[in-house]
Amino acid sequence: MAISSITRPASITNNIHRNNCIGLEVTENVMRICITSLPLDTLGGAERVIINEASYFAKQGHDVYLIAESIDKKVLSNYNLDERVQLITYDIVDVEGLDILDRSLSIRPYLNKIAPDVVQAHYVEIGTWLALQTLRITPAFTTHIHGSRLWFQDSVRRFPHLQKRCVQEIVSSVPGHSEFWNPDDEISVHRVGATVIEKLEKLALQACDVVFTNTRQLKKELNCLYDVKAEVTPPGIHQSWSADSQKVPDLPTDKPYILSVSRLDPRKRNTLLLRAFADMDQENIHLIIGGKGEQMGELKQLASEFDIEERVHLPGFIHDHDLPSYYKNAEIFAVPAWMSYGLTPLESISVETKTAISTDTYVKEIISEGSGVNVIPPETSAWTRGLNELLSCNSSPSPNLVPTINEYGDRKLDLMEVAAWGDQC
Numbered sequence: 552m553a554i555s556s557i558t559r560p561a562s563i564t565n566n567i568h569r570n571n572c573i574g575l576e577v578t579e580n581v582m583r584i585c586i587t588s589l590p591l592d593t594l595g596g597a598e599r600v601i602i603n604e605a606s607y608f609a610k611q612g613h614d615v616y617l618i619a620e621s622i623d624k625k626v627l628s629n630y631n632l633d634e635r636v637q638l639i640t641y642d643i644v645d646v647e648g649l650d651i652l653d654r655s656l657s658i659r660p661y662l663n664k665i666a667p668d669v670v671q672a673h674y675v676e677i678g679t680w681l682a683l684q685t686l687r688i689t690p691a692f693t694t695h696i697h698g699s700r701l702w703f704q705d706s707v708r709r710f711p712h713l714q715k716r717c718v719q720e721i722v723s724s725v726p727g728h729s730e731f732w733n734p735d736d737e738i739s740v741h742r743v744g745a746t747v748i749e750k751l752e753k754l755a756l757q758a759c760d761v762v763f764t765n766t767r768q769l770k771k772e773l774n775c776l777y778d779v780k781a782e783v784t785p786p787g788i789h790q791s792w793s794a795d796s797q798k799v800p801d802l803p804t805d806k807p808y809i810l811s812v813s814r815l816d817p818r819k820r821n822t823l824l825l826r827a828f829a830d831m832d833q834e835n836i837h838l839i840i841g842g843k844g845e846q847m848g849e850l851k852q853l854a855s856e857f858d859i860e861e862r863v864h865l866p867g868f869i870h871d872h873d874l875p876s877y878y879k880n881a882e883i884f885a886v887p888a889w890m891s892y893g894l895t896p897l898e899s900i901s902v903e904t905k906t907a908i909s910t911d912t913y914v915k916e917i918i919s920e921g922s923g924v925n926v927i928p929p930e931t932s933a934w935t936r937g938l939n940e941l942l943s944c945n946s947s948p949s950p951n952l953v954p955t956i957n958e959y960g961d962r963k964l965d966l967m968e969v970a971a972w973g974d975q976c
Contacts, residue, residue, distance in 0.1 A: 583665060588617065588672075589620065604671075618639045620641060658679065662690075676755045679694070693966075699773055705731070705732060710745050710746070711742070718776070726889070726909075726928070753777040757777065764783060765783070768916065800877070807882050808837040810839045813895070815844030819890075821850055822849065825863065826931045838862060839877070883905050883941050885938065904948070905947060
């Protein structure tokens with residue numbers, strides 16, 4: 552959408568009714584909400600959260616603008632973006648020698664034209680903050696942190712924090728923080744630039760009216776890295792998620808199976824899962840690993856080496872419409888990934904499928920107390936034992952463990968309204 556085609560909505564009243572602090576029903580004003588994001592061109596958990604969030608805000612009657620460098624139609628269709636959300640894409644303004652200003656200069660005119668009540672940044676908090684510093688508008692500024700720098704493989708931006716005792720303690724307590732930190736010399740030479748970026752990150756986050764994040768673990772990390780206190784707001788799924796899909800796909804096997812769905816990259820530890828499966832004494836059980844990515848060839852080779860290729864199925868990308876049937880028919884849903892949250896375990900539990908997750912899959916904060924859920928250290932032998940235990944377990948997890956998109960969205964809107972208009976109570 553070109554900037555000339557954006558019209559600033561009039562300040563109107565919407566039929567959103569809630570009880571005020573003295574028990575009387577009040578009618579609230581519509582908020583203009585701008586969501587700024589990195590390119591939405593891949594199918595992943597963060598992209599799903601952003602699309603679901605924008606759609607939910609729009610369905611509650613707010614004027615929502617989703618601003619990203621690029622937006623792929625497959626992301627919109629797979630995650631069902633509400634048609635009332637206004638999409639804005641832009642070309643990066645390239646300022647030679649000032650890369651950090653590129654995104655800021657690109658989104659600045661859109662923010663100025665829309666004059667939002669609230670700006671919510673996903674992954675682009677520095678650029679969004681810098682843009683707002685140069686404008687006369689004063690919206691509430693919020694951001695959602697999906698993962699601290701400790702969750703980015705070999706990120707050069709970890710270097711400025713390495714000497715902090717709290718960082719050392721956190722890294723030692725989360726297996727993946729060490730497993731996926733092997734920076735080479737080429738990365739290391741960029742330490743000075745990383746220090747500048749991290750100082751700007753701290754300034755941007757401390758300037759926020761609200762910093763949202765998914766888990767208590769991330770809240771702890773953000774406090775350690777940037778001295779900010781985040782609001783833990785766990786993303787949820789639609790209550791009718793599985794019921795919405797009536798399609799029954801052709802499954803890769805008619806045998807009992809263990810299911811995993813993710814991008815096929817090292818952080819998801821699919822090779823660990825395959826090795827653990829190969830060591831199981833369960834020749835009637837098959838394994839389905841859904842997803843696309845760089846490790847497809849490696850997984851096929853491993854299955855061949857272990858002589859289990861007839862029991863291992865790699866169907867590639869599985870569309871959201873097909874996932875409920877895959878989950879419902881699985882004996883176990885397995886997530887050995889190093890992951891700061893995790894929506895797929897919530898989906899599997901919502902249809903009462905037994906679920907195994909890693910000790911550093913941090914959706915565990917929500918679901919680990921339930922029956923039919925096994926939290927397993929990211930080691931092959933431990934996963935072999937853990938999967939065998941779940942196969943013999945007769946208890947199913949309760950869908951009541953799973954947060955909903957309504958709970959997630961309402962909590963965010965409540966805090967955004969206070970940030971934008973003040974606490975009326």
